[in-house]
Amino acid sequence: MKLIGLLDCNNFFVSCERLFRPDLHDRPVAVLSGNDGCIVARSNEVKDLGVPMGVPHFKVKDVLSEAAVTCFSSNFTLYRDVSSRVMSTLRELVPEVETYSIDEAFFVLNVPNEEAAVEQLRHIKQTIEQRVGVPVSLGAATSKTIAKYASEKEKRGSGVCVLVGKEWQKETGTTQLSQVWGIGARLSERLREHNLHTVADLLAADRTRVAKLFGLGGCRLFDELSEQPVYRLGERNRQTQKSIMSTRSFKTASTKKSVVADAISYHVHHAAAELRELGLQCRYLQVLARPNHYSDWTLRQGSAECTLPAPISDTRVLLTHAHELLDSFFDAEVPYKKAGVVLGWFSDADIAQPDLFGESVEAATAERVLDVFDAINQKYGREVITFGRAVSAGAWAPARELLSPRYTTNWLELPSVKA
DNA sequence: TCTGGGGTCCTAGGACCC
DNA sequence: TCTGGGGTCCTAGGACCC
Numbered sequence: 001m002k003l004i005g006l007l008d009c010n011n012f013f014v015s016c017e018r019l020f021r022p023d024l025h026d027r028p029v030a031v032l033s034g035n036d037g038c039i040v041a042r043s044n045e046v047k048d049l050g051v052p053m054g055v056p057h058f059k060v061k062d063v064l065s066e067a068a069v070t071c072f073s074s075n076f077t078l079y080r081d082v083s084s085r086v087m088s089t090l091r092e093l094v095p096e097v098e099t100y101s102i103d104e105a106f107f108v109l110n111v112p113n114e115e116a117a118v119e120q121l122r123h124i125k126q127t128i129e130q131r132v133g134v135p136v137s138l139g140a141a142t143s144k145t146i147a148k149y150a151s152e153k154e155k156r157g158s159g160v161c162v163l164v165g166k167e168w169q170k171e172t173g174t175t176q177l178s179q180v181w182g183i184g185a186r187l188s189e190r191l192r193e194h195n196l197h198t199v200a201d202l203l204a205a206d207r208t209r210v211a212k213l214f215g216l217g218g219c220r221l222f223d224e225l226s227e228q229p230v231y232r233l234g235e236r237n238r239q240t241q242k243s244i245m246s247t248r249s250f251k252t253a254s255t256k257k258s259v260v261a262d263a264i265s266y267h268v269h270h271a272a273a274e275l276r277e278l279g280l281q282c283r284y285l286q287v288l289a290r291p292n293h294y295s296d297w298t299l300r301q302g303s304a305e306c307t308l309p310a311p312i313s314d315t316r317v318l319l320t321h322a323h324e325l326l327d328s329f330f331d332a333e334v335p336y337k338k339a340g341v342v343l344g345w346f347s348d349a350d351i352a353q354p355d356l357f358g359e360s361v362e363a364a365t366a367e368r369v370l371d372v373f374d375a376i377n378q379k380y381g382r383e384v385i386t387f388g389r390a391v392s393a394g395a396w397a398p399a400r401e402l403l404s405p406r407y408t409t410n411w412l413e414l415p416s417v418k419a
Numbered sequence: 420t421c422t423g424g425g426g427t428c429c430t431a432g433g434a435c436c437c
Numbered sequence: 438t439c440t441g442g443g444g445t446c447c448t449a450g451g452a453c454c455c
Contacts, residue, residue, distance in 0.1 A: 057421070101426090
């Protein structure tokens with residue numbers, strides 16, 4: 001039988017932090033979002049305290065300090081590196097892998113029967129935990145949606161779970177629809193209004209009625225949960241990505257144009273570097289700046305976009321356009337709290353059509369400048385050199401006061417071991 | 420004082436056309 | 438009484454995910 005498996009790293013960001021802080025292994029640990037704003041990862045100890053996911057840090061500060069919780073600012077450099085170790089290990093063990101997020105991957109499981117599937121999952125779990133050191137949970141089923149549920153089910157138990165046929169049927173009566181992948185707050189409320197609470201309730205309903213009430217998404221859900229898989233495994237890698245976004249909230253709001261402009265410059269540098277790293281060029285640029293989401297200024301947000309005459313990845317050209325766009329909507333009355341850029345409409349840099357009237361000598365020089373530019377920044381850390389002002393610290397830069405070292409990707413921050 | 424950042428996909432509604 | 442109808446394309450916004 002051919003099953004779909006799901007690998008999920010438990011409390012991933014917390015586990016990454018613990019990897020280099022063994023003293024925190026059975027201690028409560030939490031990781032904060034950018035700007036140290038929200039809780040985005042919790043160890044089991046913190047979950048048991050009743051601290052919800054995504055809650056603003058300031059709301060639970062007292063609870064956290066009372067329980068002596070160790071908090072970290074998010075350290076994506078570290079998490080990305082650990083993630084790639086997990087994924088490459090998984091790739092050695094199974095034929096087909098789809099990286100779904102930084103801490104999850106779907107994969108194909110070819111096994112003679114369910115017992116063998118459980119065995120195989122155990123083997124994957126053991127290998128990853130031994131080689132990489134972060135705890136993982138695995139699920140397998142006929143469809144992605146059920147596999148996802150299976151991986152959650154034994155998270156605190158054996159860590160592996162296969163749900164096929166009768167085993168899955170047994171679950172449906174007690175599985176709340178709100179727990180199902182793809183059903184968020186809105187949809188689960190609408191389902192409740194129609195007296196649909198558990199998976200069994202939904203499966204007992206008439207499919208055409210479900211289609212009418214809940215559209216395409218409802219149909220897919222219905223099929224996935226009836227073991228009629230809709231979503232296939234597909235390599236959704238970075239080459240097929242459709243947009244690159246770089247945005248960030250400021251530490252404090254600002255009405256100054258120079259501050260917002262600095263932020264925009266920084267984000268253009270950041271997004272363009274990523275674009276080149278992927279070997280892509282873009283034809284779409286959007287610039288946005290918005291006030292605090294929770295203030296009276298909510299409706300005064302601005303954004304502007306443009307289509308570029310030819311596909312590019314040159315930071316300097318993007319900077320020019322970005323600042324023109326900012327000029328077009330910037331409003332000196334508004335206290336901006338967040339700014340960013342979005343790049344889109346990608347094409348491959350190798351096969352991209354050059355501008356019909358572009359001067360090829362200039363283009364070749366530009367390319368060499370950018371190669372050197374990227375090489376220097378890669379060697380000495382991001383944004384060591386920039387085109388014009390692109391300050392990564394200052395009035396707009398977010399707070400990251402509890403950051404851990406980049407243990408695995410920066411020579412200066414390697415952990416030292418004393419014998 | 421203090422509420423993330425980066426994505427994808429679907430839908431409804433308007434514009435336009437014949 | 439009776440206001441065409443149906444198709445396509447585009448876009449903004451919503452919902453969801455991690």
